Amino acid sequence: AQSVAQPEDQVNVAEGNPLTVKCTYSVSGNPYLFWYVQYPNRGLQFLLKYITGDNLVKGSYGFEAEFNKSQTSFHLKKPSALVSDSALYFCAVRDLGRKNDMRFGAGTRLTVKP
Amino acid sequence: NAGVTQTPKFRILKIGQSMTLQCTQDMNHNYMYWYRQDPGMGLKLIYYSVGAGITDKGEVPNGYNVSRSTTEDFPLRLELAAPSQTSVYFCASSYSPGTSGGYNEQFFGPGTRLTVL
Numbered sequence: 699a700q701s702v703a704q705p706e707d708q709v710n711v712a713e714g715n716p717l718t719v720k721c722t723y724s725v726s727g728n729p730y731l732f733w734y735v736q737y738p739n740r741g742l743q744f745l746l747k748y749i750t751g752d753n754l755v756k757g758s759y760g761f762e763a764e765f766n767k768s769q770t771s772f773h774l775k776k777p778s779a780l781v782s783d784s785a786l787y788f789c790a791v792r793d794l795g796r797k798n799d800m801r802f803g804a805g806t807r808l809t810v811k812p
Numbered sequence: 813n814a815g816v817t818q819t820p821k822f823r824i825l826k827i828g829q830s831m832t833l834q835c836t837q838d839m840n841h842n843y844m845y846w847y848r849q850d851p852g853m854g855l856k857l858i859y860y861s862v863g864a865g866i867t868d869k870g871e872v873p874n875g876y877n878v879s880r881s882t883t884e885d886f887p888l889r890l891e892l893a894a895p896s897q898t899s900v901y902f903c904a905s906s907y908s909p910g911t912s913g914g915y916n917e918q919f920f921g922p923g924t925r926l927t928v929l
Contacts, residue, residue, distance in 0.1 A: 730915045734920075799870070804852055804853055
C-alpha cells in the first residue's frame with residue numbers, strides 16, 4: 699500500500715527566510731502527489747499537485763514543490779516566508795494503480811516568526 | 813457557491829448513542845469522501861463515493877455507515893458511538909471523469925468535532 703512520511707512535526711523559520719517542508723512517499727506504481735494546508739479550525743485547502751511533466755510544480759500563495767523520483771520526495775518550498783504562512787501542512791499521495799485511495803502524512807506544523 | 817458544508821460543527825455523544833453527520837456540496841462533484849483526523853495522525857479515509865448510489869470502504873470503516881442518494885449529499889452515520897470515535901470529521905468532494913480514480917484536488921468542509929463520553 700502507498701504511504702507518505704513527513705519527517706518533521708514542526709518547522710520554525712524567520713519571516714523573510716526560505717522555508718522547506720519535507721515529504722517522502724512510497725508507492726508501487728506512479729504517484730499523484732498533493733500538498734494541502736490547514737489553518738486553525740478549518741478544513742484542508744489545496745496548495746498544489748504533481749501528476750506528470752515538469753518536476754517543479756508551482757501552486758497557491760507562492761508555494762512550489764519539487765518532485766524527485768529517485769529520492770521519492772516531494773518537498774514543499776517557498777523562497778520568502780510570511781507570518782501568515784504559519785499553519786499545518788499535509789502531504790498526500792495517491793497510487794495510480796489503487797483507485798480512490800489517498801494517503802495523508804501526519805502533518806508538519808510550520809511557524810513563521812516575525 | 814457555498815462549497816462543502818457540514819453540520820453540526822460540534823457534538824457531544826454518550827457511549828452507545830447514534831448520530832448522523834451531514835455533508836452537502838454544491839459543485840456537482842461526483843466524488844465525495846469522509847475522513848477522520850486524530851492529533852498527530854493525519855487524515856484517515858472512512859468511506860468514499862464515486863457517484864450517487866455507489867459507496868465503498870476506506871481505510872477505517874468500522875463503526876460507520878454511509879449512503880449517497882443524491883449527487884449533493886453524503887451523510888455519515890455513527891451507530892453505537894464509542895470513545896475511540898472521538899475525532900474531527902471532514903467531508904470532501906472532488907471531480908474526476910469516470911469512476912477509476914482521479915487526480916483532481918479535493919475540496920474540504922470545515923469539519924465536525926465529535927466527542928464521545
